[in-house]
Amino acid sequence: MPSAGIMTETFVSAAELMARVLGAEDYPFAVIEHPISSADQAALAARAERAAADCARLLLGADG
Amino acid sequence: MPLASRRYEVADMMAAQEFYHSRGWTDGLPVVPPTDEAVEACLEWAGLPPAHLVGVEPVRARAVTAEKLAINAVMAGCLPMHFPVVVAAFTAMLQEPFLLHGATASTGGCAVLVVVNGPIAAEIGMDATFNALASSDRASTVVGRALRLCLINMMDVRPGAIDRSVLGHPGKISYCVAEDEAGSEWLPLAEERGMPVGASCVTVMAAGAPRQLMNEWTTVPEEILDTFASEIRANMRHYSIWPGNYAIVVPPQLRAHFHAAGWSKADVRAYVFEKARILRSEWADCGKGAVVRDRGGWEYSALSAAEDLLVIAAGGPAGGFGAVIPPWLGPKSRAVTVAIGACVDCEIP
Numbered sequence: 001m002p003s004a005g006i007m008t009e010t011f012v013s014a015a016e017l018m019a020r021v022l023g024a025e026d027y028p029f030a031v032i033e034h035p036i037s038s039a040d041q042a043a044l045a046a047r048a049e050r051a052a053a054d055c056a057r058l059l060l061g062a063d064g
Numbered sequence: 065m066p067l068a069s070r071r072y073e074v075a076d077m078m079a080a081q082e083f084y085h086s087r088g089w090t091d092g093l094p095v096v097p098p099t100d101e102a103v104e105a106c107l108e109w110a111g112l113p114p115a116h117l118v119g120v121e122p123v124r125a126r127a128v129t130a131e132k133l134a135i136n137a138v139m140a141g142c143l144p145m146h147f148p149v150v151v152a153a154f155t156a157m158l159q160e161p162f163l164l165h166g167a168t169a170s171t172g173g174c175a176v177l178v179v180v181n182g183p184i185a186a187e188i189g190m191d192a193t194f195n196a197l198a199s200s201d202r203a204s205t206v207v208g209r210a211l212r213l214c215l216i217n218m219m220d221v222r223p224g225a226i227d228r229s230v231l232g233h234p235g236k237i238s239y240c241v242a243e244d245e246a247g248s249e250w251l252p253l254a255e256e257r258g259m260p261v262g263a264s265c266v267t268v269m270a271a272g273a274p275r276q277l278m279n280e281w282t283t284v285p286e287e288i289l290d291t292f293a294s295e296i297r298a299n300m301r302h303y304s305i306w307p308g309n310y311a312i313v314v315p316p317q318l319r320a321h322f323h324a325a326g327w328s329k330a331d332v333r334a335y336v337f338e339k340a341r342i343l344r345s346e347w348a349d350c351g352k353g354a355v356v357r358d359r360g361g362w363e364y365s366a367l368s369a370a371e372d373l374l375v376i377a378a379g380g381p382a383g384g385f386g387a388v389i390p391p392w393l394g395p396k397s398r399a400v401t402v403a404i405g406a407c408v409d410c411e412i413p
Contacts, residue, residue, distance in 0.1 A: 014169070014228055021124055021220065 004055040008034035030054035065104045067114050067131055084139075089217055091209065091237060095139040106134040109144030110151055110405070118151060119158030121219060123165035128154060132218050133210075140210035145188050146203055149266060150210045152404040153178050156268040157211070161398035167270035168221045173229030174392035176211055177271035177311065178240040179376055180204075181254035182264030184404055185242035192244035196378040197274055197313065197387065198234075200241070208238030233273035241378050247316055248377035249323045256329055256375075257401040264404040269309055269374065270397035272390040275299065280384025283321045288386075289332060293339035295388040296366045300342050301350050306394025307368045312336070313387040315379025333370040340366035374399060 007015045007029050019027035031054075032047040033039075039047065074080045080097045084090045096102070107114055107130055114131035121128065130151065137150045157164050157176060167174055180190060191201040199205050215221035223229065229236075245252050254265035275298070279291040292312050312332075314322070322332065345360030347353065367373055379385065391397065 011228070013224075014226075017220070017225055 002059050004058040005029035006051050006055065007031055008036060010034040028058055030058060065107060065114060067100060067103060069131060069135060071100075088222060089213075090139070091212055091216060093209075093237075095213075096141055098135040098138040102138045103131065103134045105144045106137055106142065106147040107131065110134075110148045112151065118155055121158060121164055122160055124219075126219065128158060128214075128218060133214055136213040136217055137206075137210040140213050141202075141206040142210050143188075143206075146207055146210070148405050149178075149180060149184065149188070149203075149207050150214075152266045152402050153207070153211055153268055154214060156266055156400040156402045159400045159402075162268060162270065162400050163397040164219075165226075167392050167397045168215055168219065169226050169228055170392065171228050171230050172272075172393050173232040173236075174270045174272055174397075175233060175235035175239045176208075176215075177235065177269045177389060178208060178211065179253055179267040179269075179311075179374070180207075180240065180242045180265075181245065181252040181259075181267070182262065182404070184264035185245075190242035192242040192378045193247070193316075194380040196241050196244075196315070196380070197239075199238070204240040204242065205238050208235075208240035211240075212236060212238065235271065235273055239271065241313075241376065244316070244377045244379070248319060250319075250329045250375070250377055253374060253376055254401050254403075257399075259401055259403055265401055266404060267374065267399055267401040269311060269389070269399040270392035271311065272299075272303070272392065274313065274387040274389050276385060276387050278383075278385050280317065283324070285322050285325050285327045285331075286335065288318055288321060289335045290339065292386060292388055293336050296336070296340040296390070297342050299388065299390045300340075300364065300366055301346050303390065304394055305342070305344070305347070305364045307365055307372065308391030308394040308396070309372050309374060309399040310336075310340070310366055310391060311374040311376055311389040311399075313376045313378050313389065315377075315383065315385055316381050317384050318386055319377055329375040330370075332375050333367075333373045336373050337365070337367050337370035368395065 015029055030051050032051050074083050081094050084095050112130040116130040118128045118130055137147050188203040189201055190203045220226045243253055259265045275295050277291050277295045279288055341363055344356055344362045348356050
């Protein structure tokens with residue numbers, strides 16, 4: 001199933017580790033600014049915009 | 065007994081310590097070198113072949129064998145007689161409702177609380193009285209530590225690797241307690257959770273640090289429990305509002321008042337279930353007003369059902385103290401109870 005993961009910057013190393021131990025080294029994912037829970041609406045919208053573009057690339061490939 | 069694990073040669077005991085520390089194979093404390101003889105003695109005591117599959121960690125599909133558990137148990141200081149408790153506790157931790165990966169990886173930084181019931185507690189020298197929650201005796205300390213070393217060495221649960229705890233708490237070194245069955249008129253925890261009468265059992269819970277309380281100015285059960293419920297509400301206000309398994313530890317001085325009044329553990333649970341509730345609006349009192357929104361009138365219970373409260377009889381004889389042990393994060397991880405030395409999947413002939 002096509003999928004795209006999104007991690008905050010602080011969890012990049014955790015995501016890379018989990019990918020490695022699950023046998024999917026270099027599994028790509030989108031990265032957004034940390035944290036989420038205290039971000040206001042504008043900051044969340046900016047993160048979402050960035051994540052949406054990155055996720056589209058992950059799902060559709062580099063050429064879209 | 066053929067062991068499969070790789071052997072390492074070191075010059076002496078001190079060299080062994082530095083070797084283990086340099087590899088990141090300890091919790092920072094010295095370890096007992098897991099020689100073939102010591103590991104085999106644990107396996108023989110438990111009646112388990114080295115390759116016995118204790119379970120499989122569900123998220124990462126990582127197999128856990130008796131040999132690997134025994135190695136870490138020896139390193140933690142376990143004697144062979146302690147090993148069956150380690151096996152049972154890890155078996156319980158591998159059950160899906162416990163959510164081992166989440167509970168050990170989370171930023172929330174919980175520990176694995178182990179409660180031991182039944183005759184094995186006395187047989188291996190566990191002391192449920194003085195200093196019950198911290199280094200009360202050799203068995204409690206090494207069993208709890210063995211589980212942490214198993215997580216470190218078998219599951220990569222190292223700080224900054226799988227373990228993403230922001231703070232953690234001292235229970236992550238060892239968090240094991242026996243229930244004071246001999247000193248209590250209450251049913252043992254494991255029996256209340258459906259295990260056979262007189263069986264030796266362990267219960268594991270993904271648990272925060274104990275929150276100590278005191279009320280020695282009343283003998284009224286309701287008032288004593290109001291103090292416990294108030295501490296639970298404080299946890300809901302300051303930490304997490306979601307319901308889950310809470311544990312309360314009730315030492316003898318307070319327990320005597322419940323026994324005198326004829327209150328069972330079920331009575332205690334029923335009362336706390338009704339009283340441990342907060343309104344979402346209370347979050348505004350402690351700096352969390354941003355998430356109250358239009359839901360201020362919503363009521364939240366600490367327990368989804370009265371049975372979610374684990375009532376544990378333990379502690380030293382003098383002092384009107386008690387403790388509330390909160391869950392890691394609401395209902396995500398459930399407490400699990402298993403019998404020691406029993407195959408729950410085996411059919412009895």
